[in-house]
Amino acid sequence: MAAKKSAKKSAKKSAKKAAPKKAAKKKAAKKAAPKKAAKEAAPKKAATKSPGKRKGTPSKGKATVAQKKAALAARYFPKVQWKNEVETFKKSKDKDMTIELGSPGSAQVTRCRLIEADYCKGLTITTQGAQVIFEK
Numbered sequence: 001m002a003a004k005k006s007a008k009k010s011a012k013k014s015a016k017k018a019a020p021k022k023a024a025k026k027k028a029a030k031k032a033a034p035k036k037a038a039k040e041a042a043p044k045k046a047a048t049k050s051p052g053k054r055k056g057t058p059s060k061g062k063a064t065v066a067q068k069k070a071a072l073a074a075r076y077f078p079k080v081q082w083k084n085e086v087e088t089f090k091k092s093k094d095k096d097m098t099i100e101l102g103s104p105g106s107a108q109v110t111r112c113r114l115i116e117a118d119y120c121k122g123l124t125i126t127t128q129g130a131q132v133i134f135e136k
Helices: 002-041 065-076 082-091 104-116
Strands: 096-100 124-128 131-135
Touching: 082 096, 082 104, 104 124, 104 131
Parallel strands: none
Antiparallel strands: 096 131, 124 131
16 A cells, blocks of 8 residues: 555656746747747748849759750751751752651651641652651
């Protein structure tokens, strides 16, 4: 019985000691709450834009891999003006003309689009690997 009483007393003592700590934490939280509200209510600074950068262009050295590949492709495989190429071929005396593209897949897609175009009527367009071949 004595052991039970001493255990109860020690439990009460530890509970009394813990109670002031909890109260102190609650007071500290109440004091901090107005500070947080003041920080949230403060107006945010507007983002400043640097005058030299355009929207959508990466800064130097931060281009993605896809952007770098596209830039290289544009440099080594310039965009072809197909209408001008076809009209020049039609005016010439040559019977066929071959244009090298980047890959066999792009050649096939280009061939399909050219067949549907109005300015390619009367021409036979074939592919061989990455080449598009025009024939009269």
